Amino acid sequence: MPEFNVRSDSVNVEHIMEQIRARIREKRGVDYTEEQIRELAAVKLEKFLDPRGVRSDLLDQFRKAMPAYEPPVLPNYSFESDTLFESHRGIIRFFRKLFHPLLKLFLFNPNPLIRALNIQAQLNTMYAEREAQRESSRRAMDQLYYELVHNLVLELTRTGIEVKNLKMRVESLSSRLEFNERRARALESAVVYKPSEEERPSRPSPPAAAASPQAAATTPPPQAPSPQPPHTQQGGVPPEGPGQRSRRRRRRRGRRGGGPVAGQFGSPGGSPQPAIGATDGSTEAGSETSTTFATSDPGAASASPTFASDDRSDTSAGQVRTAHDATEDDGSDDDGAPDTGGGEPHGQ
Amino acid sequence: MKVAVVVQRYGTSINGGAELHARYIAERLARHGEVEVLTTCATDYVTWRNELPPGVEQVNGVSVRRFSVKHERDPRVFGRRQERVFAHRHSIGDELDWLDAEGPTSPALVDHIARHAGEYAFCLFFSYRYYHAFYGARAAADRAILVPTAERDATIGLSIFHPLFRNVRAVMYNSPEERMMIQAVSGNESVAGVVVGVGSDVPTNPHPGRFRQKYNMRGPFAVYVGRIDENKGCQELFDFFEGYLQDPHSKLSLVLVGNSLLPIPQHPRIRHLGFLNDADKFDAMAAADVLFMPSYYESLSMVALEAWALGRPVLANGRCDVLKGQCIRSNAGLYYDNAQEFAETLKAIEQNRWLSGTLGRNGRQFFREHYDWPVIERKYLDMFDRIRHAPAARAIEPLPGWLDRRRQDLPAAEEVLAKLPTGPVTGHRLPDGRRWA
Numbered sequence: 044m045p046e047f048n049v050r051s052d053s054v055n056v057e058h059i060m061e062q063i064r065a066r067i068r069e070k071r072g073v074d075y076t077e078e079q080i081r082e083l084a085a086v087k088l089e090k091f092l093d094p095r096g097v098r099s100d101l102l103d104q105f106r107k108a109m110p111a112y113e114p115p116v117l118p119n120y121s122f123e124s125d126t127l128f129e130s131h132r133g134i135i136r137f138f139r140k141l142f143h144p145l146l147k148l149f150l151f152n153p154n155p156l157i158r159a160l161n162i163q164a165q166l167n168t169m170y171a172e173r174e175a176q177r178e179s180s181r182r183a184m185d186q187l188y189y190e191l192v193h194n195l196v197l198e199l200t201r202t203g204i205e206v207k208n209l210k211m212r213v214e215s216l217s218s219r220l221e222f223n224e225r226r227a228r229a230l231e232s233a234v235v236y237k238p239s240e241e242e243r244p245s246r247p248s249p250p251a252a253a254a255s256p257q258a259a260a261t262t263p264p265p266q267a268p269s270p271q272p273p274h275t276q277q278g279g280v281p282p283e284g285p286g287q288r289s290r291r292r293r294r295r296r297g298r299r300g301g302g303p304v305a306g307q308f309g310s311p312g313g314s315p316q317p318a319i320g321a322t323d324g325s326t327e328a329g330s331e332t333s334t335t336f337a338t339s340d341p342g343a344a345s346a347s348p349t350f351a352s353d354d355r356s357d358t359s360a361g362q363v364r365t366a367h368d369a370t371e372d373d374g375s376d377d378d379g380a381p382d383t384g385g386g387e388p389h390g391q
Numbered sequence: 392m393k394v395a396v397v398v399q400r401y402g403t404s405i406n407g408g409a410e411l412h413a414r415y416i417a418e419r420l421a422r423h424g425e426v427e428v429l430t431t432c433a434t435d436y437v438t439w440r441n442e443l444p445p446g447v448e449q450v451n452g453v454s455v456r457r458f459s460v461k462h463e464r465d466p467r468v469f470g471r472r473q474e475r476v477f478a479h480r481h482s483i484g485d486e487l488d489w490l491d492a493e494g495p496t497s498p499a500l501v502d503h504i505a506r507h508a509g510e511y512a513f514c515l516f517f518s519y520r521y522y523h524a525f526y527g528a529r530a531a532a533d534r535a536i537l538v539p540t541a542e543r544d545a546t547i548g549l550s551i552f553h554p555l556f557r558n559v560r561a562v563m564y565n566s567p568e569e570r571m572m573i574q575a576v577s578g579n580e581s582v583a584g585v586v587v588g589v590g591s592d593v594p595t596n597p598h599p600g601r602f603r604q605k606y607n608m609r610g611p612f613a614v615y616v617g618r619i620d621e622n623k624g625c626q627e628l629f630d631f632f633e634g635y636l637q638d639p640h641s642k643l644s645l646v647l648v649g650n651s652l653l654p655i656p657q658h659p660r661i662r663h664l665g666f667l668n669d670a671d672k673f674d675a676m677a678a679a680d681v682l683f684m685p686s687y688y689e690s691l692s693m694v695a696l697e698a699w700a701l702g703r704p705v706l707a708n709g710r711c712d713v714l715k716g717q718c719i720r721s722n723a724g725l726y727y728d729n730a731q732e733f734a735e736t737l738k739a740i741e742q743n744r745w746l747s748g749t750l751g752r753n754g755r756q757f758f759r760e761h762y763d764w765p766v767i768e769r770k771y772l773d774m775f776d777r778i779r780h781a782p783a784a785r786a787i788e789p790l791p792g793w794l795d796r797r798r799q800d801l802p803a804a805e806e807v808l809a810k811l812p813t814g815p816v817t818g819h820r821l822p823d824g825r826r827w828a
Contacts, residue, residue: 053749054722054746054749054750054753055722056719056722056723056724056725056726056750057719057817059725059746060725060726060736063725063732063735063736063739064732066735067731067732067735
């Protein structure tokens with residue numbers, strides 16, 4: 044009997060965990076451990092700090108400059124009352140002590156000298172001790188200063204990294220904000236044009252040829268009277284008028300930036316029905332026009348593939364504008380044409 | 392065939408992991424032959440005080456023979472000896488003193504095994520770390536089967552147990568990680584061994600709706616089942632979950648089932664239901680979206696297995712090798728090492744229904760294949776057959792003499808533990824890349 048075997052083909056937990064960890068890394072930027080931060084603080088300070096101000100090899104320099112303190116062994120003498128009469132020979136020491144009263148009587152009194160030298164010796168010892176204490180406390184203070192500087196450098200490094208991460212987050216947030224603003228503008232300015240009752244009969248109906256793809260392919264477009272403007276070329280591609288080029292440029296620019304918005308909000312108001320048989324790109328930003336073919340005749344709607352890939356066809360019915368167009372036009376056309384038809388001559 | 396199940400405590404009210412494991416196995420094996428449980432009169436694993444009368448009684452149709460414990464545990468002495476063997480250089484004598492202080496010291500139980508070993512075809516010793524397993528297995532070495540229930544703690548580094556692992560007839564492991572650890576520390580690759588684990592009596596038709604109605608639970612929730620204790624990783628779980636609650640998109644609440652030794656955070660989305668009976672517990676698990684398993688040390692998580700049996704995914708602590716290994720092998724759970732991973736993995740389970748459902752299905756499949764009772768019983772019976780026909784094992788290596796016992800040449804148990812390989816066992820490879828034998 045096999046003990047363990049992984050059965051599922053559909054889920055791999057290790058793979059999922061890798062993805063989750065990658066996502067965390069993406070969100071948070073680079074993670075540094077405490078050791079890495081210390082390393083950065085000790086070695087790569089130049090990247091974060093002014094190298095003239097703080098030495099990157101602070102620790103090493105400090106250790107070099109501050110060897111372990113040992114109080115120096117200073118020469119000193121102890122001067123006691125019998126120091127004057129000391130000798131390694133006992134007999135001489137004895138005679139010196141013996142003749143001490145004679146010396147004091149006939150020559151001079153050595154006692155003040157002995158006292159003075161004794162005090163001096165004590166002072167020397169006291170000063171040496173005080174100096175050693177002072178030196179050790181100074182070194183302890185230096186150690187503290189070093190610790191302080193080191194910690195400051197460490198914190199500064201950490202702060203630098205954090206600032207970097209925060210900058211990244213701010214950038215990410217600002218781009219999201221920008222996107223959301225664009226999206227909000229698109230939603231706000233999405234206008235659904237509904238013709239009034241009086242306007243409806245005067246509107247030209249879609250060309251009859253468009254009712255059937257076969258007819259559209261075989262029948263030439265009517266010469267006159269035509270609902271299309273005179274400058275419409277055969278095949279449904281109108282020549283560009285003044286201002287149209289710049290509008291198209293803006294639209295393309297808008298698509299690049301706001302494609303997903305157009306795809307998501309391609310049929311404002313929910314009034315237009317997606318064209319039956321529209322190309323599979325109908326949900327993409329550039330082909331939102333297929334959803335704008337609102338026609339009562341299903342047969343006519345089925346002819347929409349002819350127009351689906353043409354961004355001029357979005358207003359062929361002359362009734363609906365997409366949110367995308369609304370975003371781009373923003374109510375001010377270069378050519379001053381009314382917004383209702385998206386400014387396109389086709390079908391109007 | 393008569394089988395002895397030797398365990399430190401036994402009874403329906405005893406819910407310790409190894410003890411429950413032993414009871415389940417005894418009751419299941421009783422369907423295939425005669426089973427007698429040999430245990431102590433103690434019910435408290437801290438004091439080992441004699442609380443039940445010695446003698447024979449029936450528990451759920453299984454004969455249970457109890458023996459008195461010679462002395463209770465003195466926590467002060469035990470702590471001192473434990474400190475010595477875990478953290479300092481020491482001798483075998485120190486380790487034996489530690490074992491005696493740990494308890495439950497029951498020479499009567501060991502004497503009974505020595506005198507009546509011939510009556511049993513096999514003796515199953517549960518929990519290698521206690522007195523009964525150490526001396527009992529020595530008394531019946533030719534028929535001793537060990538169920539070590541070993542966790543990754545310093546006890547595994549004590550040298551007195553290594554001959555035990557090498558000289559029993561067979562070892563029934565709980566997980567591949569446990570097997571890897573024991574083989575690495577004792578070199579017992581030649582001993583027959585199989586990863587078995589334990590099953591669970593999970594109801595086939597739990598009622599999640601009943602649970603929601605009874606406890607007025609609304610909305611999705613994650614559940615933790617077990618003792619609410621810092622040692623079980625619950626404090627970390629609370630910290631991480633409170634972090635997760637900061638996310639405005641998070642919807643899961645946390646439901647805690649079990650007795651608490653920790654203060655529960657006051658939050659409207661954290662509810663503590665206390666101890667529940669089995670029916671409510673399984674209903675809660677069935678109603679939950681995910682089960683948390685935050686423990687650092689596990690030999691085998693029965694709660695995780697139960698969640699998988701109910702088709703629920705598990706979110707486990709990735710620092711526990713066993714849990715991580717189980718999640719990877721089953722493809723039925725995710726794991727975390729820190730707060731960010733906790734939040735992200737939980738969100739993945741919460742928001743991705745397909746993932747959650749697939750993990751649950753994998754868990755159910757994993758449980759059926761490896762931990763369903765027929766599978767467990769078959770593994771035990773196969774092992775009995777296997778070692779019945781194999782030549783008898785030699786006696787367990789004798790303990791050293793008076794002088795050698797006092798030689799202070801053993802490293803601290805924690806040092807030994809630190810040198811053992813870590814990481815989950817995935818597929819058929821060890822963490823260091825070697826293949827399983």
